[in-house]
Amino acid sequence: MSTFSNLTARGGLFVRFLQLSQVSRTISSSSSMKSKQSLVGFIGLGNMGNHMARNLLKKGYPLVIYDISKDSVKKLQEDGAKVATTPAEVASQVNRLVTMLPASAHVQEVYTGNNGIFSSVQKGSLLIDSSTIDPSVSQEMAKLAQGKGATFIDAPVSGGVNAARDGLLTFMVGGSETAYNLAKDLLSSMGKNVVHCGTVGTGQAAKICNNMLLAISMIGTSEAMNLGIKLGLEPKLLAKILNMSSGRCWSSEVYNPCPGVLDGVPSSNDYKGGFGTALMAKDLGLAQNASTVTKSPSPLGSLAHQIYRIMTNSGYADKDFSSAFKFLQDKKLNS
Template sequence: MSMAALLRGNWSFYKRCKRHVDIRMAFCRSMASKTPVGFIGLGNMGTPMARNLLKHGYPVIATDVFPESCKELQDSGAQILGCPAEVAEKADRIITMLPSSPNVIEVYTGPNGILKRIKKGTLLIDSSTIDPAVSREMAVAAEKTGAVYMDAPVSGGVGAASLAKLTFLVGGVEVEFNAAKELLTCMGANVVYCGQVGTGQATKICNNMLLAIGMIGTAETMNLGISCGIITRVVKSSLFSGISGLYMLIYIYTDSLRCLGFQAAINLPYCIAASYLMLQPACKQCKKNVSLAYLRIGR
């Protein structure tokens, strides 16, 4: 047999083997889709997100620091456990949706945290909006246990969560992105890969910064118009009808200025304080502080 014929034979054998392995891996992924998904953090965002996983046929094992928050999801068919560590024992794919960086650190590394009883190979997806540095710390801690951590904060509010129209901004190992996307597409309309761990959070900060700037600008514009003697509805109408009536400004106006109630005297603290809170992760990241006095709350 010639060397060329031998090589052709070996190549044909390799392709048959590769096809068999690909089919086997696809089968394993299909079977994995039927395994339970852990969900930790059942607040205003977490509950509708977990409910959408149930709607797509995923068994959900969940917990929350407040037991009363679990009842709605339990009534929808989820299994409720006592702490994050117990969830980690029963699920090899876990999503967390928590209020802040300290909450994430506690849920992952605390005495009853996920990493205390996690199984090797578990996929961890954190959809909280936190400091990118904390995401990177959690990724390192997870890697030491053989788990994979990805940050996937969301853009969109409670309404988008209920309708499964969230946007997920994902940071992590690229080869794991498709595994995360399988779950995230059940809860959102857009899943964007941003880069390595922490870049999802950084992208969310950019979104929040733009929204905060828009909120402050819109509030200042309303305040200026009214202080100049213009009727509130005229200021509103001009904003909607001119070039400033772009979709983004309409969204910002509707979302951030409903607190004003179209009163004669505009009360800015809500909008400014909300902007301050949204910018906090960015401020920590660049080692600077935003002064509430500078933002002129309660002038």
Template sequence: DTLVIDSSTIAAATSQKVAKAADAAGIDFIDAPVSGGTGGAMAGTLTFMVGATASQLERAKPYLEKMGANIFHAGSVGAGQTAKICNNMLLGILMVGTSEAIALGVANGLDPKVLSEIMRRSSGGNWALEKYNPFPGVHENAPASKGYAGGFGTDLMLKDLGLAQDNAIATKSSTPLGGMARAIYAAHSIAGHGGEDFSSVIKMLQKQ
């Protein structure tokens, strides 16, 4: 009656390989990577992207519901991982774009708080602007306002962007912005910021 819920972010093919071995041993294995960061974990509002059969998902729900507010059945095993890398590729792209825009505004003398609110309420609005602003002091509880400590590390984002690019190559999918975001985060990590929150990428883009 063992049920294994893997909330790592790894390659879909790896989840499928582990699930096959688990099935041979009579063990239910599902992939259920999460989104929502450390704040979502503490608040119990994580989003789970689940790769499983319908019956496996029903078994897992009582546990997932203790930790998450949104539970999506993405498909069969491995589908949760695919959904997660798509999400994180978009997040990496959005954070780089948001950082570029704020850095440009600040270089022209704009107040980052005012600019962020203008963009948040305009067509440039996105999660980074609203919940996870990369400029220090805009959001009191964002890692940017805490020396970029905690949160989701640059090296973790780099790992996920790498998974997305590996998958894009395997499926012959075109992801030029994903590839560019990976290169930017790789340079940021090499510069010594791998342990800082991924929003610290704005440091690369600010006028020195």
């Protein structure tokens, strides 16, 4: 065959490749649009869940929602979400459902209780739990879901309320590769990073390790800020120095616990909103349980757990966990 014929044949193949690629993109786009047309369920509309659900609405996903707080559902309902009266009612209408709940007990109740998700879940449904709970509970829910012909994955989040609001969360996903791929587009509409960690429960494992480190660094940042201020340093200047030095961390740079250093964070709003101290104490309890089971020494994690438990019992339970700074300045503590 002549050189010209070879080139012509290759050119034809190239054109055919472009045509097939265009068809593939069209099918992919069509599937995505079809996916967005079907209802998605969302249960748990607290400080994090409310923002996450709103971002799904913004990205074009129609929602049916449930929360025990009527105030939590009101604004989302005004923005177009359907409201259900029970978790079972949500599950009966969807084949993809996200839950964002405070603790293991809440997850167990919402999934297995009277009028719970498993009482009406549809076969083939994908159940995504973004709560931070004991990995063994995630594994238990996955087994129960399998018995109902559904798939359960754990996908806890990191980033805080501002990241939830701005769609910049990190999702740590535990489940099969297939389930991860099915969930990825939905999770990407609420976050910036979606990481597959392994089998069910590994997402929770990653999250409790992250939160243990976060709690330790927040207490350390609070101690450093408090000491520097007592030594006569201006708070914003001290924070600037820390953040250009080796002490820099997320707690100092993005979520500084000292009031007035950063705008738009709980410390500058009387520690309202954000991630509650009681929830941090709960997560540290999960980390300590895991440390005991795996015989992994975590002395600083244990101390942080004790501090947040004391804070929880000292009037800080509903304040953001960065109120460790305020706790250190408490006159009772220093008397």
